[in-house]
Amino acid sequence: MLCRPKRFAAVKGDRQSVRAELGIEGRKVYTYVGSFGGWYLTDEMIDLFAAARERDPNSFTLILTQRDKEKISNLLTERGFSANDFFVGSVKPSEIARYLDASDVAVSFIKACYSKQSSSPTKIAEYLACGLPVISNRGIGDLDELIEDNKVGVMVDDFSRDSYLQAISGIHKLGDVRELCRQTVAREFDLEDVGGKRYRAIYEKLLLKA
DSSP: OOBOGGGGOOOTTHHHHHHHHHTOTTOOEEEEESOOBTTBOHHHHHHHHHHHHHHOTTOEEEEEOSSOHHHHHHHHHHTTOOGGGEEEEOOOGGGHHHHHHTOSEEEEOBOOOGGGGGOOOHHHHHHHHTTOOEEEESOSTTHHHHHHHTTSEEEESSSSHHHHHHHHHHHHHHOOOHHHHHHHHHHHHBTTIIIIIIHHHHHHHHHHHO
């Protein structure tokens, strides 16, 4: 999941301006960016957002997706969300970092299966690059170690209301980890440092042994 962290560097004032545009000043914003269905667990993520709202009725759900916007909006409404409690829409790729910077917590639930044991979702690195702690499920590549060892998020043990509420409480206990998230992604996933220097060193060792 190599990326360019600087690409997601926030423009000064963006957080406040986007929150003002959406009318979400003073609210805890839970965010998901990407598709639904297939590997991406739609109902489970919607239930997590509902649990966040249950814990804090002032929380806000921000979803950026290219498809099924009406379907996702309906699912949120069915779970008791009002129109003022969520935003589901599309933005230009160049605008995603601005919206992530306006958020507080990122969510990513992916079906854990054999092929995903070696998966490394790019969106996790992008979330962290924007300073967002992550709520994720276990069994996806090395996310368990990455998130827990670096204290940049919380893992859910199962897809249940109690597990969601526990994860949300865990996120609150982490406190402000925005800078820690950015440091982690720069150390672990920077395309130039990790992808260039570290990978090159590994390949050079392999060539010497050949």
